[in-house]
Amino acid sequence: MIFMFAKSFKRLFDILFSLFIIVFVFSWLYPILALLIKLESKGPVFFAQIRTGRNDTHFKCYKFRSMRVNDDADKKQATRDDYRITRIGAFMRKTSLDELPQFFNVLIGNMSIVGPRPHMLSHTEEYSQLTEKFKARHLLRPGITGWAQIRGLRGEVKTAEAMLKRVDADVWYLKNWSFLLDLKIIFLTFWITLKGDKNAY
DSSP states (O other), rough: HHHHHHHHHHHHHHHHHHHIIIIIIIHHHHHHHHHHHHHHHOOOOOOEEEEEEEGOEEHHHEEOOOOOTTTTTOOOOOOOOOOTTOOOHHHHHHHGGGGHHHHHHHHHTTTTESSSOBBBBHHHHHHTTTTTTGGGGSSSSEEOOOOHHHHHHHSSSOHHHHHHHHHHHHHHHHHHHOOHHHHHHHHHHHHHHHOOOTTTO
């Protein structure tokens, strides 16, 4: 009973928080970013990618397009000084503004505000070979931010060890979840964004 109440409360918070962001932030920021994206490079304003969700389901994860249209978008991670990233894209990625459309994913119900970050399908298949614990992160809805991200484990995954550390952080969050922990992660996400994250590129 307590677990079901906590689960419902988390979902209610997700809905209210995402509605707040969509109405009071996305609504006026969207036309500005859309114009800048279109002025700098050809292609759509939004980038949609199939990613792995809760219980290994697949869903379209939405972002503002931060790269020039390219054939490697669904298999190659962004790297530092990536030639594909546009100038406005670099700014959006540094400030995490490219993630704003994911609040619609939260509203729909295939993401949460806080949870393990969703991966491309090719990376899910690759990383699941590293450790059996990888699948545990799919017991939760993926999040816009998470425990791994505020612990400095975000961005490009260069080694198997880096991926294992991220999985360990996600499993820790799964075992230790509380509403207060979610609030802490949200606060620290904003703080790190304002301060600047060296791994945001």
